[in-house]
Amino acid sequence: SWTTGSVIEEQVAAIREQVGTKRAICGLSGGVDSAVAAALVQKAIGSQLTCVYVDHGLMRKGETEQVEKDFVAATGVQLKVVDAEERFLKALAGVSDPEEKRKIIGREFIRVFEQAQAEIIADAGPEVAFLVQGTLYPDVVESGGGTGTANIKSHHNVGGLPEDLEFQLIEPLRKLFKDEVRMVGQELGLPDEIVQRQPFPGPGLGIRIVGEVTKERLDLLREADAVAREELTAAGLDRDIWQCPVVLLADVRSVGVQGDGRTYGHPIVLRPVSSEDAMTADWSRLPYDVLAKISTRITNEVADVNRVVLDVTSKPPGTIEWE
Numbered sequence: 001s002w003t004t005g006s007v008i009e010e011q012v013a014a015i016r017e018q019v020g021t022k023r024a025i026c027g028l029s030g031g032v033d034s035a036v037a038a039a040l041v042q043k044a045i046g047s048q049l050t051c052v053y054v055d056h057g058l059m060r061k062g063e064t065e066q067v068e069k070d071f072v073a074a075t076g077v078q079l080k081v082v083d084a085e086e087r088f089l090k091a092l093a094g095v096s097d098p099e100e101k102r103k104i105i106g107r108e109f110i111r112v113f114e115q116a117q118a119e120i121i122a123d124a125g126p127e128v129a130f131l132v133q134g135t136l137y138p139d140v141v142e143s144g145g146g147t148g149t150a151n152i153k154s155h156h157n158v159g160g161l162p163e164d165l166e167f168q169l170i171e172p173l174r175k176l177f178k179d180e181v182r183m184v185g186q187e188l189g190l191p192d193e194i195v196q197r198q199p200f201p202g203p204g205l206g207i208r209i210v211g212e213v214t215k216e217r218l219d220l221l222r223e224a225d226a227v228a229r230e231e232l233t234a235a236g237l238d239r240d241i242w243q244c245p246v247v248l249l250a251d252v253r254s255v256g257v258q259g260d261g262r263t264y265g266h267p268i269v270l271r272p273v274s275s276e277d278a279m280t281a282d283w284s285r286l287p288y289d290v291l292a293k294i295s296t297r298i299t300n301e302v303a304d305v306n307r308v309v310l311d312v313t314s315k316p317p318g319t320i321e322w323e
């Protein structure tokens with residue numbers, strides 16, 4: 001019968017057998033799947049695993065620290081953090097189109113990650129043969145069930161690598177559904193903030209700023225998002241909500257009045273939704289007093305924001321994210 005304990009035992013044995021004395025690399029995104037996959041592999045092979053976290057500067061408040069401190073403390077994993085904020089901001093400068101942003105963030109992410117991989121291989125040698133991925137059962141079904149290998153191409157600016165390096169994949173979550181992954185993560189002692197995390201898009205806050213992405217706007221959005229998350233958690237609503245994007249309309253200004261005078265600030269959009277699988281969604285009927293508290297706090301605490309609006313559109317026709 002299925003128990004988290006038996007799944008862990010089985011996977012740990014299988015991973016040890018697969019890896020032997022070689023080494024593995026795992027990319028951490030801050031999300032549940034990569035965290036649980038990494039924790040499982042860490043339990044199996046310990047210091048033969050190196051994790052990589054690319055900080056693209058588009059995470060929410062406290063999330064990078066959560067990976068750097070809490071995840072490392074809970075697992076003892078060997079972690080390489082790449083601070084790539086400046087690089088991402090430079091690449092995103094002047095870009096407002098959502099798909100263009102996604103393309104740039106995806107491209108830069110792969111470049112930075114491969115560079116980190118190459119550095120680890122340069123240090124450790126050719127015994128780095130495995131790449132850990134947090135593939136879940138629904139992903140396996142969706143992609144037709146294939147498994148196997150991943151290629152990285154060596155870049156001209158990285159010396160000493162074979163032309164075309166092939167990794168074997170370790171996918172310890174391939175038979176699990178999301179709720180099972182959370183149970184395994186919990187059993188492995190990962191913090192609740194990681195295990196119970198709601199979905200968050202790979203391009204991060206980069207696609208929650210309608211308009212150009214800048215450091216100032218990111219900092220502002222991080223503050224507003226932190227307030228919303230804090231109040232939703234305090235109200236005990238985390239389990240009822242699928243996710244709640246907080247969006248900055250950076251190119252919109254409206255007139256307001258605050259303290260002694262007139263303001264001309266930006267609106268923040270709250271987009272709380274309920275959903276089963278993100279394919280369709282409905283807007284969450286949040287209690288008015290919770291909405292009021294979030295609105296009051298954001299307009300009081302976040303400079304340059306003088307309005308908070310609620311998105312009451314289902315999906316379809318609206319998507320969950322604004323970009």
Ligand code: XMP
Pocket residue numbers: 102199200201202203243278279315318319320321322323
């Ligand atoms: P939409 O906005 O299409 O979002 O209704 C559906 C789900 O997907 C997430 N999302 C993304 N996740 N990269 C991701 O990894 C992306 O570019 C991306 N865009 C949307 C979104 O947060 C929601 O859970």
